[in-house]
Amino acid sequence: MMPALLLIAHGSRDPRHAATVAALVGQVRAQRPALEVATAYLDHCAPRIPQVVGRLADAVAVPLLLNRAFHAKHDIPAALRAAGSSLPLADVLGPSPLLLAALDRRLAEAGLDVGSAAVRSRTGVVLAAAGSSDPAADAATRAVAAEWRRTRGWAAAEVAYASAAGPRVPDALAALRAAGATHTAVAPYLLAPGLLPDRIAAASTDADTVADPLGPAPELAALLLQRYDRARLTAPVVPALTA
Template identity: 45%
Template sequence: MRPSRLGRLPSNSPVATPGVILVAHGSRDPRAAAATTALASAVAAAHPSWAVHASYLDHAGPRPLDVLRRLSRSGCRQAVVVPLLLTAAYHGKVDIPAVLDEAASLDLDVALTDVLGPVSDLLVDGLVRRLPSTELDAVVLAAAGTRDAAARTTVADAADALGARLGLPSAVAYASAAPPTAGEAVRSLPGRVGVASYFLAPGLLYDKAVESALEAGAVAVAPPLTDAPEVVSLIEGRVRAALNVGLLAA
């Protein structure tokens, strides 16, 4: 998927030390910030020529606009904002574009990429990587949940793609905002059911999905995607496309 061209960087912008701002939702749970920091560190390790920063829309800090302001004051002249979101729901459609609107007065060219979803081969690879190596008869893809019907469709597509990859019956589940729960999805499938995690970081909703699934008899529950190499590769592709250049130095 190509990045959105909101705030696209000029093709003649210098590419030395671009700022890369990863924007997570944020949580009161310190595990969520630790997961986002781990992902930012993995991206930075893969691309030392990028100035990679973690930021958060809520709860934890820093906020993305604060990071953009600091980059501008430091002399950075181009930045790429990457939403750490798996669906294009409210935060991706409203909250993060609003940050770019506020950053318009900065002496900084800013590009906004698409979210990391919907489903792709890389995302499915990451989901499979995180699944425990347990013999399964079926799989549930558990996600946070959203009231956005179009976004839920993309999660259901991801569940179908995961089932097809594994050659297993599959179902989708949500921790909030929409049915079914993880437990309901587990009970709807036969045999030994495992649960894949359509979460980038742990937190209240992830824990809720895990508890519901285990109570219903799930034999395995995957940890969040966090800093899986496939997520790093997705971010890499988004940033490279936004910078509108060829391969950058690793």
């Protein structure tokens, strides 16, 4: 019998966050109907990690996180240990070509003809992320933007942050235009609606195209399953705390 997939999300007071996680779980179940999928949250939402791990005989924990920042490096492993769990822990979602495909999807849904090389060649994109105090996480986000530009042929690509130090979205849009882009698009590099995506949208009024957050894109569901499959074969367990 295959181990369950335990999806660990951050949680938010905004009800749209939990609704998005539930929709994403639905996508995972649709792609692999025989797999048991459970959800736990670090904060704000229920159920929390201790409430879930105790009822799972065998599972792989998969963090719903884009980068290896503080939550991935410290909070989730600590929460699993505190719950007495020694479940294998999968890697975070990024970077991955599937994330780029999900970003493409959201821009297309917002009306941008991402399939046209001519459109891409005159369009500058802003990858609008939360931002992190971890320099490695911010470097990873910049690498995603660079890879997205390289593989798609965007006129330019800039990173903007909603919660950390700049650049902010208006700064990034100005940089795109200075680089020669005649069409600008903002793509939130965030998983669910909430405070930070709302802040990004409010700062994007000068953009020509503004996408929704990644949300329950089928590419994200496929990526979660990819991380699960890899971890159940190779990931180290998180040692449980002992008395």
